[in-house]
Amino acid sequence: MGLLFHDHLHDEFGTWPLAYIPYGGADFGEIAAVARRVGDGDDGDFHTAWIEAGDRLVTEAESCAAAGHDNSARELFLRASAYYATAYHPLYGSPVDPRLLTAFGKQRAAFDAGLAIGDTPVTPSRIPFEDTTLPAYLIPAPGHENSVRPLIVFTNGYDATITDMYFASAVAALRRGYHCLLFDGPGQGEMLYEQNVPLRPDWEVVVRAVIDHAVASPIIDPERIVLSGWSLGGHLAPRAASGEHRLAAVVADPGQWSVAAGARALGAAFGLPPEVLDDPLSMSAQDAEAIMSAVQADPALRWKLVSRGFWVHGVSDIRELFAALDEYTLDGIGERISCPVVVTAAENDPLARGAGVFGDRLGDKVTLLRFTDAEGAGEHCEMTNRTLLNRRVLDRLDEILAPGSHT
Template structure:
């Protein structure tokens, strides 16, 4: 399909919303209306158009709730939350734009209002973690609000939000009979934006704290706890499964065994560097580092991904420190620690999934590799243009594992 938004950079973020339409997200016409409002404007125009849409949905939700229509108000609050979450993507990074914080707070407030209006009681939680706590939501399965059921823990990646994760994964799982637990970890959502807590590679530490609380919930079948991660979560979920035996199934969308290897391959392919020159990312020759910096800062998407977003999320201030931090994000040597059945996905045109096959081959646990193709509209990152197909196949697999 052609671009909905005039700028490629905006189109990538704005079209996330297309993948959420089947799960109660805003409709296609609303997305195109926002795109028209943005026009050929800059990141501020993108932000303002999406926030304006969120404000409209919030106002409609409040008016509808005053008339006693709780179910309709809930849907409208969810749509508002989605708009606020989308608005902040292009300005996501350091230095922190006040608009980013405002949109995040509006998004959270709208999501909380939606959850409070759910037919089945949703439990907002604070999960103790080190010196602080993680925000989380326990959402019972649609048809089993009072039954002990399997639990699906959902984990984000770099810049996804709880709202995104709800639409992308939770709605389908809830409708299939799974309780869901959504949370923000270090480097994500509240912990990053409000508390300044950076991402960390030892995600097993994070998820173990989540499971410590989950196993105390009376509706959770403690023998059937699964974890699913999308985008960078395709590394974080397997990392968690390698360190906590209570995880009975693991889903990585896509399977990501190593962040540094992905960067090494990029540098080799684009700049013609030798494998030896990039063996240790943190100790690369300064001349090569300067070439990489020029590459990143002269490409809008790479500049956003690495300099704007990556530095902030990883808590670093320069390229060498960033590349040094990446070396910690690897499953090398930990593959055999994953004992539970594990599902990896690989989308045809998703650069993050290029090592999924090698990752699959390195696993010694019961394993499955699902591939998704462009001819089904599911070839892009996290299969966002056909999320229904992804969810159907993944949940079929999980049904079989937990049968």
């Protein structure tokens, strides 16, 4: 597919919502209109165009709500939330851009307004966690609001939000009859933007608090709780399953046994010797400066490693980032996973290259689902064919959770 947006990074961010079209989170014409509005503009123009699109939908949603058109109002509020969520990706970084915080506030307000409409309104909740609370939404499957059903807990990765996860994953699961729980953990959404809480590798501690919260609900079947993670969540979810054993299954999309291995490969590509890869904090000032010069010269790499990486991990230089990434591995603990694992691997997704390690280490606990270019699903997180991804994953979960199943 050719570029919709002139700038490559804008195109990466701006076409992400294409995946949400089948689930009501976007429409192609609206995305294309935003792209035309941005034109050759900068990050500020990208932000403004998406905010204007979201504001337009909110205005229409409010009119629909006032006229009693609840279905339309709900759809418009939720879609506006997705557009606000798209607006601020180029603004990532520390210190936090005030425009990001404003857009995130609009996103949350629109999402909450949409979920509040309907026969069974969904209200935000808070999960006690250490000395703070995590934002969360327990959304019952339509038609099963008072029924005990299996639950899928969805966890994000580096830069997606609850809104993104709702459209990319939860809508399909809700239609299938699964209750869904969405939350922000450390380093994600509200926890990063407003509370300045960085990411942490011990995701089992985070998920333990989330499961404690979930099982208190009378509509949740405590024997059929699934944890599903996408993007970096494809590492965080199995990491959580290594220490939280109330899970009936875990989904890793894509499966990433060791983020640390990818970071070491990147360091090696930059010419770092093995002894520095073993101890990134020992990196010389000269090597650190050379790497940063290369990173700053590549807009995509600069965004991933500096704007996002430094901020999300709460670090201030490349040495600290490599040291932080070194902690994200299942080596030595992954074998503790006791539940079935559904692992995805898209053909062109570099993060999926090590997905086969799960089968090597965990044997028949693992189902590996491969996705290809020929199916239109060969890119990161199968974003150009989420319907295929969701169908195959949910079919497998149906099998795993079926009464009497031992698969």
